[in-house]
Amino acid sequence: QVQLVESGGGSVQAGGSLRLSCAVSGDTAGRNYMGWFRQIPGKEREGVAAIFPGDGGGAVYTDSVTGRFTISRDIAKNTVHLQMNTLKPEDTAMYYCAAASTWRGIWRGTWRDVFRYQYWGQGTQVTVSS
Helix, strand or coil: CCEEEEECCEEEECCCCEEEEEEEECCCHHHCEEEEEEECCCCCCEEEEEECCCCCCCEEECHHHCCCEEEEEECCCCEEEEEECCCCHHHCEEEEEEEECCCCCCCCCCCCCHHHCCEECCCEEEEEEC
């Protein structure tokens, strides 16, 4: 059973930075599709970024964070990070780490599909003030 534990959330002013971490246990982060999603109350969960399995696995981002956020994977620590720079108030949300096995049909056109991810963390809150 894969377990995901997020950390690194907090409150920051607009223009600031935060680095979220997702510790993976029960499997290897490098073998799965790893994603970051976010959700605000009353809204659907939104895909923020995902990284594909394997060495040199590619990454994808939603348009609103491209150029500001970077997803990365530390194989030695079995951890996935989301570096968030130039934060905006509209980035305020609960951020979730998610993992999906390679047979779940994830590719560049489907990585935002919440239902394809089998494992989810509990979430970490990010609040950006103006």
